[in-house]
Amino acid sequence: MHFYISPLAVHHDRKIWGEDVHVFKPDRFAEGVVKATNNNPVAFLPFGYGPRTCLGLNFAMIEAKITLSMILQRYMFTISPTYVHSSVQLYMLRLQHGVKIILHKI
Numbered sequence: 001m002h003f004y005i006s007p008l009a010v011h012h013d014r015k016i017w018g019e020d021v022h023v024f025k026p027d028r029f030a031e032g033v034v035k036a037t038n039n040n041p042v043a044f045l046p047f048g049y050g051p052r053t054c055l056g057l058n059f060a061m062i063e064a065k066i067t068l069s070m071i072l073q074r075y076m077f078t079i080s081p082t083y084v085h086s087s088v089q090l091y092m093l094r095l096q097h098g099v100k101i102i103l104h105k106i
């Protein structure tokens with residue numbers, strides 16, 4: 001099967017994210033989305049934008065934060081030695097082999 005891989009567009013504008021746009025750098029958001037995007041409301045669209053924006057936005061964010069904080073209270077995690085980094089674009093950027101992690105009980 002053949003996929004056409006188009007050039008990255010969404011969330012990959014160097015003018016907004018800088019020359020290190022392809023680097024995984026969560027610190028970009030350390031001071032919030034508004035600061036990270038230089039107050040550009042359409043620069044970061046994980047939940048879409050406008051009248052059809054995701055209905056579950058707030059629910060999904062709260063659920064993710066609660067789940068993560070419950071896991072981090074009980075486990076630390078490290079990347080598995082079998083992890084192979086291979087990002088592919090199928091509309092959104094995805095990791096071809098997923099992210100294999102090892103949970104260590106605290």
Ligand code: HEM
Nearest residue numbers: 045046047048049050051052053054055056057059060061
């Ligand atoms: C991380 C989790 C989620 C992400 C990244 C996400 C992302 C999105 C995106 C990109 C859209 C399209 C918005 C647009 O067309 O501009 C959408 C629509 C929608 N999402 Fe989510 N979503 C998430 C979780 C949820 C959850 C948990 C629910 C429900 C409980 C939900 C309900 C909806 C609904 C109903 C729409 C359609 C809204 C409409 O067309 O008027 N989503 N979502």
